[in-house]
Amino acid sequence: MLIGEVMTSPVVTVPRTATVRQAIRVLHEHDITAAPVIGPDGRMAGIVSEMDLLRGAFEADPRAFLRPVAAPGEPPPRHVEEVMTSRVRTARPTSDAAGLAETMIRTGLKSVPVLDGDRLVGMVSRRDLLAVLARGDARIRDDVIAALREHGAQDRWTVTVRDGDVELRGEADENARRLAGVLARTVPGASRVTVRESAGRS
Template sequence: MQAEDIMSRPVLAVRENDSIRAAAGTLAEHGFTAAPVVDRDGILVGIVTEADLIHDAIPHDPRAAEHHLDTPSGAPPTLVNQVMTRKVRTAAPDTDCADIAKTMLSHHLRAVPVVQNRVVVGIVTRRDLMRGLARDDPVIRAEVRRNLDRNGGFDKWSVSVRDGAVLIIDPVGDIAARHVARALALATPGTRQVQVIEHRAQPSPSPTRTTVRASREEDPCESRKSSAKER
């Protein structure tokens, strides 16, 4: 599963010269926790999170002034470029989602912009990763089946899914096709692991020929001759 398989698009980005208030309104309206920051050409220049926007942006209540005697003086920031993070960890459309998840956990990130030629083409959030993990087995199976059918030659192959684990049965013994099937299944959102095994049906044994001897019927004439001799 790659970034382009699960990323959110089109991207909701903010401009570096937007006001903090406008950016906060955008995140709150759409329920996002972070947004890429772009310049007028759409080039990524940073990322801004909820924490960035609320830091030093909310004034202290004067009724609690005695508890904030060390409050720094000076005007609070007003623009996105004053609070955004400029060094952004990004991904490419073909970046493995497992690597994105590790990056998020290692660096405590909530979102990773997906960039192509310096332009933001999508964003992968923790919610996107969770959405993939939460997919039902029948949905995963249907998509794997659909991807196999699109490639052709897999109509006799069977697919089953249990708890995100995909099992594909190869009935013809085609090694190259098994590699293709595995790649297609791994690219399906929600897939945790893939196993492709060969299981060719054993040919039915040929029926054995049995020689049946036909019993010779008794000739009536011979029967009469035997009776005459006995007399």
């Protein structure tokens, strides 16, 4: 499964010159946790997250304290370019989604922009990956059968899917088994693929 098959596109973006309040409204209205920041040339200049935008956004409420609260020292950031992250980990649409998922788990990233060359083409979030895994077994089975049929290989295989694990059972040579396994692994939501010979084959 490729990143281009799970990413969200088109992408909700924030201009580099936007105010922090404007960016907060964008994230809130679209129910997202981060957005790429676009410069005047239309290219991605960074990414801004909920955490970035919350820095300095609130002042202490004096009602919550017994003694007077000191006035803030520095004014809070006003523009996105002051709080955004410039060095951004990105992905390509033709890369493996499983590898990106591992990277996100390891690094704690919630969202990763997807670039085709210099062009921003998508965004992959944890929610996107969960949506793929949430696909029902019946739909995954239909998609596996469709992929096999497209390559003229559906008739020789019995396809079963349980909790996202795909099993192909049939009589075929090694090359056909390898092809069937590759095709099944391209289907979104297929967690693991097992290719077995039919029980009756000697």
